[in-house]
Amino acid sequence: VDFEALSIPSIIILLISSSVLLITRDWRISIGALAFQYIGVFALTALVWPPDLAVVKLVAGWMAASILGISRAGTFAIASEEETWPSGQIFRLLTAVLVMVAVVSLTPTISKTLPAIQIVQVWGSFYLIGVGLLTLGLTSRPLRTVSSLLTILSGFEVMYAAFESAILVVGLLALVNLGISMVGAYLVVAEEIPSEEAT
């Protein structure tokens, strides 16, 4: 597979998925967008890694999304943030556009500072980090907090892939992704789990 040719489509995937994560209130769409996002992460990582190693990102990401999805399935919490619809969504979309503009304008400087990273990787990683930070700042809900953390981490991983391809690091980063999603899943359901307090 020619991943160079897939680099622009993968950037589009990242733009759509992370923006959807920022805008949507529906947890099902959020989980779907998160899973979709990892396809773009995989394609950008595969630019510098062998595909069989880069696929770890995809598998770990999908597993993380599944863990989060399973934790929410069966819970019927009503989103309090719904009240702000649709002005809230428009505001979020505009901030995403702002992040995109900032990333595009900063790309030449970043590329000069970090020549090992390709321009598409700079676009993808910094957009993910920017939108992830934005989502994190605008929410207090466990699921959205964790998805935004995973988005930020994905952005970092795309960039870091250009510098490091040790198997232990790949494994540990996958473990961290899964760990974050498990913590997120735990925080979603923590209140409903029977107490383990000492008697």
Next chain:
Amino acid sequence: MSAPTIWILLPLISSVVVFFFRRWRVTVTIAAILLTLMLAFIAWFIPIGTALQAGSIALKISQTLRFFGRSFILNDVERPLIGAMYVLTACWLAGSLLARTNRLFAPLSLAIVALLIAALAVEPFLYAALLIEVAALISVPLVSPPGRKPGRGVYRFFIFQTFGMPFILFVGWMLAGVEASPSDLALVVRAAVLMALGFAFLLPVFPFHSWLPMLAVESNPYIAAFIFAVFPSFTILFGVGFLNRYAWLRDSPTVYELIRIIGLLMVLLGGIWSSYQKHLGRILGYATMIEIGFSLLALSLVNPQGLEIFFTLLMVRAIVYILWGLSLARMQHVSNNSLDFTGLHGLGLKYPFLAGTTLIAHFSLAGLPLLAAFPTRLAIWTSLAKVNPQYGWILLVGVSGFVLAGVRTLGVLFIGTDEQDSLTEHFQEDIVTLSSALRERNIPSADTFSTLIWDIFLGFTWLIILFLGTFPQLFAPLVADFPAIFERLIP
């Protein structure tokens, strides 16, 4: 067998086993205590890399464990520190039985300590950031136990720990470039800024410290004390590893000056903020800020004493935190689950030993003479005043704030309401109830008995803190070998 197998893999595997049997809390905690004591015993008596002959059997603990193309290495110089870590873990585990922590404490604390020791052992050592992150993730169920709504402090804790990791990993790549061309000032500045940010998130350093007081309010105080003692200590050790490895860092006076300023800021802000808190948990959180500050100040002293003071601080802090955490957990138990000042008025009159332990732990960390932390505080203060007398004044303001918090706590705990009687009457009451019950061969009530046991235990802990403060020369040889881990930092 390799050293990492013994001190990392074995406790990790044991933590999984303990997790599945956590239903029997006391039994598995005692098993975990025995295991950690055994690991400490091995660390103390069996050298790494030297063959021991026992009859026809030769025993040799090798240094290295290879894992996915990378190594975990524990050297013989690290043995005393590992031994001390496991003794302290045994103490934390023993305390958890009294503090009534949740059932996850034994398995998760074992796993956290093993992972953090792995962080010190992994090569290339930058991967430690990943292991610290895994340890932080594992600790989330501890600080936010099942059955309770997670608070904001938990989120901030794991978000900030997660933020720290990418910075450190990225800096690792940059440092290779800095070593290759140390004259590239722009690269050096970029690496230094990113590293400072990474450690600011991990430690935590102002302004990323907000989870400390929050977590102390939301969690069991004993568990909060455990997290506050363990994570910053290992992170600072990890940071000292950077100084030890990179000549451009350890030879730069600016780096030490920066560490000193951050340390001063932490003590100053921690002290001022703690002075007006009305919750004992929050005071513990700000005390941690002050402790991180003092650790940084100890490191910033570019003299042979600096590292020794740093390691002594590390050990003293752990001991004081165990006692402080225990007393706060007990206090929470007897005061309707609240550590807020409004619910604690006059509690010291009913539980004098309990209140006394809280105060002794507090004043010990404030550096009052004859208490555990006094010798290290005095050494830091003296050395710092020699560098710049104004630094001494800044420290004084910070520490005064913390002392003021202690005085306020003292006032709240020992000034009761009208209905409350004097301190001695309550204690005498317990003794009379117990002795009359024994005389009449009746079994005393569980509450009376439990209070007396606690009083005796806490009274004993006062002696430990007084002993550490009065005879520091007896404690010093125990930590004398620790600085050898960072051989390049020893002049």
